[in-house]
Amino acid sequence: MEKRVTFSTTAIGLLFAAPMLLLIFVFFYWPSAQALYWAFTLEQPWGGGNRWVGFSNFRQLLEDPIYWQSVTRSFVFGISSTAISMGMALILALLTDRELAGHRLYRSVFIWPYAIAAPALGLAFRFILAPEAGLLSVINRVWPDLWNPALDGKDAMIAVIIAFSWKYIGYNFIFFLSALQGIPRALIEAAAIDGAGPMRRIRDIQLPLLTPTLFFLLIINITESFQDSFGIVDVMTQGGPARATELMVYKIYFDGFKGLDYSGAAAQSILLMLLVILLTIFQFRFIERRVHYK
Amino acid sequence: MASISLRNVKKTYGKNAVVHGLDLDIESGEFIVILGPSGCGKSTLLRMIVGLEEISEGEILIDGTVVNRLEPRQRACAMVFQNYALYPHMTVAENIGYALKVAGVSRSERDRRVREVARALAIEAFLDRKPSALSGGQRQRVAMGRAMIREPRVFLFDEPLSNLDAKLRIAMRAEIRRLHRKLGTTSVFVTHDQNEAMTLADRIVVMNGGKVEQVGTPAEIYHRPATRFVAGFLGSPAMNLMEGEIEPDGTFVQDATRRLRLSQQAGHAFPGGRAVLGVRAEAARLVAPGRPDALPAIVDFIEELGASRIVHVDFDGLSFAVATSDNPALIPGDRVGIEIDPRDIHLYDSATGERLEPVTARQTVHP
Numbered sequence: 001m002e003k004r005v006t007f008s009t010t011a012i013g014l015l016f017a018a019p020m021l022l023l024i025f026v027f028f029y030w031p032s033a034q035a036l037y038w039a040f041t042l043e044q045p046w047g048g049g050n051r052w053v054g055f056s057n058f059r060q061l062l063e064d065p066i067y068w069q070s071v072t073r074s075f076v077f078g079i080s081s082t083a084i085s086m087g088m089a090l091i092l093a094l095l096t097d098r099e100l101a102g103h104r105l106y107r108s109v110f111i112w113p114y115a116i117a118a119p120a121l122g123l124a125f126r127f128i129l130a131p132e133a134g135l136l137s138v139i140n141r142v143w144p145d146l147w148n149p150a151l152d153g154k155d156a157m158i159a160v161i162i163a164f165s166w167k168y169i170g171y172n173f174i175f176f177l178s179a180l181q182g183i184p185r186a187l188i189e190a191a192a193i194d195g196a197g198p199m200r201r202i203r204d205i206q207l208p209l210l211t212p213t214l215f216f217l218l219i220i221n222i223t224e225s226f227q228d229s230f231g232i233v234d235v236m237t238q239g240g241p242a243r244a245t246e247l248m249v250y251k252i253y254f255d256g257f258k259g260l261d262y263s264g265a266a267a268q269s270i271l272l273m274l275l276v277i278l279l280t281i282f283q284f285r286f287i288e289r290r291v292h293y294k
Numbered sequence: 295m296a297s298i299s300l301r302n303v304k305k306t307y308g309k310n311a312v313v314h315g316l317d318l319d320i321e322s323g324e325f326i327v328i329l330g331p332s333g334c335g336k337s338t339l340l341r342m343i344v345g346l347e348e349i350s351e352g353e354i355l356i357d358g359t360v361v362n363r364l365e366p367r368q369r370a371c372a373m374v375f376q377n378y379a380l381y382p383h384m385t386v387a388e389n390i391g392y393a394l395k396v397a398g399v400s401r402s403e404r405d406r407r408v409r410e411v412a413r414a415l416a417i418e419a420f421l422d423r424k425p426s427a428l429s430g431g432q433r434q435r436v437a438m439g440r441a442m443i444r445e446p447r448v449f450l451f452d453e454p455l456s457n458l459d460a461k462l463r464i465a466m467r468a469e470i471r472r473l474h475r476k477l478g479t480t481s482v483f484v485t486h487d488q489n490e491a492m493t494l495a496d497r498i499v500v501m502n503g504g505k506v507e508q509v510g511t512p513a514e515i516y517h518r519p520a521t522r523f524v525a526g527f528l529g530s531p532a533m534n535l536m537e538g539e540i541e542p543d544g545t546f547v548q549d550a551t552r553r554l555r556l557s558q559q560a561g562h563a564f565p566g567g568r569a570v571l572g573v574r575a576e577a578a579r580l581v582a583p584g585r586p587d588a589l590p591a592i593v594d595f596i597e598e599l600g601a602s603r604i605v606h607v608d609f610d611g612l613s614f615a616v617a618t619s620d621n622p623a624l625i626p627g628d629r630v631g632i633e634i635d636p637r638d639i640h641l642y643d644s645a646t647g648e649r650l651e652p653v654t655a656r657q658t659v660h661p
Contacts, residue, residue: 184377184379186375186376186377186379187379187381187382189346189366189373189375189379190373190375190379190380190381190440191381191392192345192346192365192366192367193344193345193346193366193367193371193372193373194367194392194393194396194440194444195367195393195396195397195444196367196392196396197367200396204381204392204396205381208383209382209383
């Protein structure tokens, strides 16, 4: 029999939970509530005297083509970076899974990029992708002006997508690799005896058994691309050139702190929050049903 | 159907040798059981035959062709795994038909053959189920169906019954035997369970420490164990073994009070040699203590088996088992004598473990 410690009163329990509850309250519920309040009022740039305006902040946003452009860009950014980082991670994990020598090393090394703060990462990639002196400047020497993220919006978008994908490849890799290693070896061997070659085994056995992980990572990556992209965009492009990399999260910051439109920014963060909540709910509802094996 | 030949097959992991130069010929249609304790290299051997494990040295031939460099799928072997290894995301029908699907067999042909195999194994009712909805015995049948459908040249079984409960294990054992009689496919079956080995095999290969100890029919292995290891490994209870010296007059001396007369030949053949003497529990007889020629012993405990009982006696610290079908009124601590017919004695070289043959030449082997 397992002995359990039980608290005589709920008060002691609450006392233990209090520090964490306090942190969550100060850093999450309070700002969220504040944002919610601002989203329904018109806040003056220098504070003092705000006015209740109901849904008009939201109405204004949803009618604004520039806002919709940032939504589209966020999805382009999210889908491409998720596809790149998950695709690369899956390939790396499949290769690693076949030859396991040194996989412990890979595990720790590949997680490092995830630990790098987004601004530091952005700075590194700014140098790597700099058109005049970076690693990619070779391209410009062959085809002048082919690559210039400072002027060409498409190049800028590609640059932030590459930087963001790089950060998440390692993270995805860890999940894929451990999921692949969770597949009993005998299943792969049975398929090999049944006549399936390596590619066929990936398609018929490994990928179907990876679906729970695939789905989990898909949601996590898209969610993170909406939120974690801020630092990279801020350091690499500041949303430019000409709003070409202005993602939803960056527009919130820009409208709020540069444009001093607190109410508009607050409404945008509420919308982004709803989107993330929606994705999270979707994930929880869906993932439970897709687990194939115990 | 195919014959299999192993020629000086070795397997090493780094510096660690797990199979040391093994030679074995398996005839077409034979049912071979590889028996040995865990870690003896028997599963590795099986995996080398099917192609899941590289062969470090030597050759494996199937039907006279060297298969060392062939992929598993090119060897036309089918394997049943210990944990069945059914594809969890496929239905039973898809599991069984997967090899055909990979081979590009048409859907209608596939369905027909899956049904046929399912009927033979009495699993038709479960074809649309996933493996997780099946019992252990049903999964076992599906795993066999998956192996059968390809009509392989060789069946390989890697301890397929070890996850089943005792009753089901005996039923499946009979079923495997029946299937083998029907299909006649060459089969190699790996197990550590001697009952499985004795009941299934045409011939048993006893392995220990990466080496073959003995190859023979179940009766041969039981009645003439070729090495001290085989003698101690097979039989329930295992053969009683004791170490001692053979005197020139043909007496085996274990200690001052325990002397056994061997046949005349033994004394001539191995004068002064140290040897291990083996006696099966059912070959020893309990007699009244103090008889000349009987070994004095003290009753330790008695195992009741229903039809018979095993009396464990103590030889000053050495335990010795005697099987008897009568019901002796004995209690632990009683003094008894043990009588052994010289014809029932097996002798092994104490240094090499090899059987000292002439001593037991009179032993008959039941066909």
